[in-house]
Amino acid sequence: MKLDLSNPAWQQTLPPGRPVAADAPTAACAFSKDGSTVAFALGDGRVRLLPADINAAETPAAEPLHGGAVLALVGDPAGDGFVSGGDDGRLLRIAADGTASEIADQKGKWFEHIAAHRATGAVAASAGKSAFVVKGGEVKEFGPHQSTVAGLDFSKDGSRIACAHYGGVTVWSIGQVTLPPRRFAWRGSHVALKWSTDGKFVATGTQENDIHVWRMAQATDMRMQGYPAKVKSLSWTADARFLYTSAQPVFTAWPFSGKGPEGKPPLQFGEEGAGLISVVAAHPAAEFVAGGYDSGELQLGDIKTRRSVVLKMADGSAVTCLAWSPDGYRLAVGNDAGTLLVLDLRR
């Protein structure tokens, strides 16, 4: 893995990439499990597929798959396609060729959040107050929770899911043996959730501009305050040593190795954007990170050297989604104006 941000070429030209104008807000983007395809979830009901290879012929835009906006999208962990959720209440499995089949229909609700677990091939998706786990053709409901699920994620081994809602987080074991759910309470509305890559912590962003982290083993918790906006994007590094958070003008990473982040300031680096980071995505293997701004810029950083480069997107619309390819060499970016970008970062 080599992305040398000190290479002077980074400062002079944008890395080679494929920009596509989709003309609808982008809610999410993802690479397929095999890394060959990128998909973007669009506000006109379309899921736009593009080849990950930026020199390959462009896939033409397909007909809308969802009735309203596509709200959530992941790479299908059980195939080479994708799984999408929409405000039409449908959860769809999309094959690599773009054909779709319905997994679930929750009419009147929105499928807003989806998580995928690579090793087990399971997908978890939330609609309204319930979460649904899809595995091997079976759909199992978990809930209802006290309020709408506002974020969900799998544990490292895929045996549990955590759901964020009012008043905290609920952790369900999703295996054959049904164990009672565990509740982790913290007052207020939790609006984003990510389980740490080592399985030890669950982090949430709250409506009141702070983040909350629970240690799963001890059920103890910590709160980090001082954000100027809601933290809606959280990303753990592959080695679980850092938790990146959005809602700051520079990269902001809380250290979770050793004694943890309590009583320490977060590690901050990178150039200040005009606005705040709206989406942050840690690299799948190395110490790199990508951040998209609500003011439209894209920044790449290296936490080891604290180097970073700022890449300007064509328009100033808020970056709404980022996804790294499984091999870590490509980056997909989408924004509120429907500019889709696939970058090849090999230099």
Add this chain to the structure above:
Amino acid sequence: MAQPQIPVTVLTGYLGAGKTTLLNRILSEQHGKKYAVIVNEFGELGIDNDLVVNADEEVFEMNNGCICCTVRGDLIRIIEGLMKRKDKFDGILVETTGLADPGPVAQTFFTDDEVKARTRLDAIVTVVDAKHFLGQLEQGDEAEEQVAFADVILLNKTDLVSEDELKKVEGKIGSINRYARIFRTQKSQIELAAILDKGAFDLKRILEFEPDFLHHGHDHDHEEEVKSLSLTADRPVDPDRFQKWMGALLQLRGPDIFRSKGILAVDGAPRRYVYQGVHMMMDSDWGTPWKDGEKRSSKLVFIGRNLDGENLQRGFNDCLK
């Protein structure tokens, strides 16, 4: 990138007053506009289309521990979700259930930064059942509070009562909230332009309008009763002192003050300072410029319980230059 703010109309009213009829009309009539309608009971509307969004009325308390500082979390998510659609809206209507307090809905639009960036609370419209309103007042606080929160009132089902009864109902509405604009309607028939996208809570009207609803002599003036009052000033307002006073007032008395709104002539400022609040939460902005030679006067309106007009006027006077 700055986007236009979509006007939001909150629609309240007791069960059976005529909200559903009004919503069905807004969704089915040819008016050339596109409104998203957020409802609590999907099935109630006769129309099933993708502009209708089902909400769950999920109220949560802010972490400050105050009973009046409540927000609709489901609305925040729904507004954020609607903004992800390609097709944009001319307006958003939020229906509250018949017994709900409109406070949390309105406060949602003052609280969340993303919601504030994309939408603005345009008006609270309350549908009142002319035949049953006086009876509903006896059954609890809801009917009274819905009128107290209102910027616009549709006095509906006027065909079911006599002119005398109507006058009595209007008198009662006026004793609660003198500053709401009342439209008499039958079957919720109203020109939509009269209630939608009125702009900044119809604040201009507040300044110009001082109704003489003072003839409700038979009402005992209980402190506990909801009433409305206004404060005026002809000397310019000192913005720092005003902020301090209003902040402290809302902090202390917020739970009792349903609505506060005002237009201020700030010392040295070329434009009107307009503000509106619901309980403890408020929002303010610069309005239209004062014209040359125009009389620069200020006016504040409060609607709530336990309002002491003299005390409030004294406090306001201390904010003047």
